[in-house]
Structure formats: structure tokens, C-alpha cells
Amino acid sequence: MAAAAPANKLLPLLLTFGIAGVFVVSIVDSSFVPLPVPGITDIMTIVLAARHANLILLVAAGTAGSYLGGLFSYKVGHAGGMAFLEKHVSPRLLKPTTTWMSRHAILAVALPAILPPPMPLSPFVLAAGALQMPRKKFLVAFTLSRFARHAAAAAIGVYFGPHVIRMWNALMRRWSTPILIVLWSAILLSAGLAFFKLWKTSRSMRKSVASQPAPATSN
Numbered sequence: 001m002a003a004a005a006p007a008n009k010l011l012p013l014l015l016t017f018g019i020a021g022v023f024v025v026s027i028v029d030s031s032f033v034p035l036p037v038p039g040i041t042d043i044m045t046i047v048l049a050a051r052h053a054n055l056i057l058l059v060a061a062g063t064a065g066s067y068l069g070g071l072f073s074y075k076v077g078h079a080g081g082m083a084f085l086e087k088h089v090s091p092r093l094l095k096p097t098t099t100w101m102s103r104h105a106i107l108a109v110a111l112p113a114i115l116p117p118p119m120p121l122s123p124f125v126l127a128a129g130a131l132q133m134p135r136k137k138f139l140v141a142f143t144l145s146r147f148a149r150h151a152a153a154a155a156i157g158v159y160f161g162p163h164v165i166r167m168w169n170a171l172m173r174r175w176s177t178p179i180l181i182v183l184w185s186a187i188l189l190s191a192g193l194a195f196f197k198l199w200k201t202s203r204s205m206r207k208s209v210a211s212q213p214a215p216a217t218s219n
Helices: 002-014 018-029 040-050 055-088 091-103 105-114 122-130 135-159 161-211
Strands: none
Touching (some): 040 055, 040 161, 055 122, 055 135, 091 122, 105 122, 105 135
């Protein structure tokens, strides 16, 4: 039993941020600023569900964070238009993304939102705004899809909970310090950089709008 003690002590360190951490990370994960650890929101949700977190709050936090991240990215795409889309989406993905969004808008939002990596998400979220998809339709399709994904991750954590915890404890016994350092460094650094980039983009957009001349008024 002594060998398992370090793992049992280290596991809570990974979950320090708990449900609040899922909320914060899911905002970035659903934005146009990708996290360097793909699927980290899913991993956190699965482990927390396996540790018997409140499932309603867990799924709600992930869904609410996804809503905010998706809404902001939609607004950025809407304000920046095709020029912003061409700057932030690789040429290899640009044409298929815009084609899908023009022909199958709801599917083009729902599928990337519900499918795990390596399915790209940010090009479709930005394209929804740039190509003037109705905001209400986008938010409904996007939020419901992210809800389904978070619910599925929580279900995996509940159903395979003992296996998840055993696997995690085995990793912790052997690689506890490197895993925690790398994982939390990646999460904190990427989240900080992502929020800085979101803030910088929002600020530049506000300045651009403010610098535009006011419409002429007729007497």
C-alpha cells in the first residue's frame, strides 16, 4: 500500500482547479486559440467524473465555458470577416471550411464541436462569424454539440472510473513529477497566452471600430 500513497497524494494536485478549472480551460479550448495539449478539457472531465465530482456541475461548467469561448470567436470572425479568416486559417483548410460552412452550416459547426482531436474546431467557428451565419443558430448548434461532448466524457469517466484511476495511479507512481510539471505548465502557460491573445484581439477590434468615421447625418 505504501507504493500507492504518492499517487493518492499527487492525484488531487492535478485536480486542484476542479470544476472551475474545467470552466476556464473549456473557454480557451472552444476559442480560436488552440491549447497545446489537445483534448485537455476531455481529460479533466473524465478524471473528475471518475473521482465522483458533481456531474451536473461538471458538464454545465464545460458547456458554459464552451459557450463563452465559441461566442467570442464567432464575434471575432464576424468583425474580422474573410480577411481575418484568411490570416488565421491555413490555406489547406480555408477552402473546405468555407465550402462546408456555405453548404452545411449547422453540420459544419456541430461536427467539429462534438468530435475529438485531431478534428479542427477554430476554423469553423471563425468561418461561422465571417460568413454571417446567424448568431442564434450558431450558438444553439455549437453549445448543444459541446454539451453532448462533455456529457460523453463524463459518462466515460463514470463507466470506466476504476480503470481510469488505476491507469492514472500507475502513471503517477512512475512519472508523477514530470507529468504534473509538464501538464500544469502547459495548461497554465497556454491558458495565459490564450487569454492574452483574446484580450489583444478584442482590444484591436475595438480600436478599429472606434477609428471608423461616423456615418453622415442628413439635415
